[in-house]
Amino acid sequence: MKLTIFNNCNDNIKIMQNIIANKIFLISVFSIVCIFFDSFLMILEASNSVSSVDTTSSMPWWFWPLSLFIVSFLLGIVAVLGGIGGGVLFVPIVGGFFPFHLDFVRGAG
Numbered sequence: 001m002k003l004t005i006f007n008n009c010n011d012n013i014k015i016m017q018n019i020i021a022n023k024i025f026l027i028s029v030f031s032i033v034c035i036f037f038d039s040f041l042m043i044l045e046a047s048n049s050v051s052s053v054d055t056t057s058s059m060p061w062w063f064w065p066l067s068l069f070i071v072s073f074l075l076g077i078v079a080v081l082g083g084i085g086g087g088v089l090f091v092p093i094v095g096g097f098f099p100f101h102l103d104f105v106r107g108a109g
Contacts, residue, residue: 064099068098071097071098075093090108
């Protein structure tokens with residue numbers, strides 16, 4: 001009699017393992033589908049937005065370097081008085097308000 005109880009427990013364990021394996025498989029497949037779908041949407045959005053970017057500027061060439069110098073100078077004063085590193089403020093401010101690529105901003109900050 002006890003032997004059948006243990007056999008039922010082993011069967012129940014195997015059934016639960018199969019259910020858990022099926023759920024993990026479905027979650028994995030769903031995650032992969034979501035990632036590919038999101039990537040596809042980002043590619044479509046990027047291809048639509050590239051054509052609408054205006055690369056010309058009405059400012060003279062010296063405006064951006066001069067404004068970057070002024071902002072960096074003032075940022076250096078504020079960062080010292082605030083007791084924080086200048087790079088903590090430099091990257092978000094310059095990356096957000098200046099038309100320079102973020103890789104160059106992070107390399108300079």
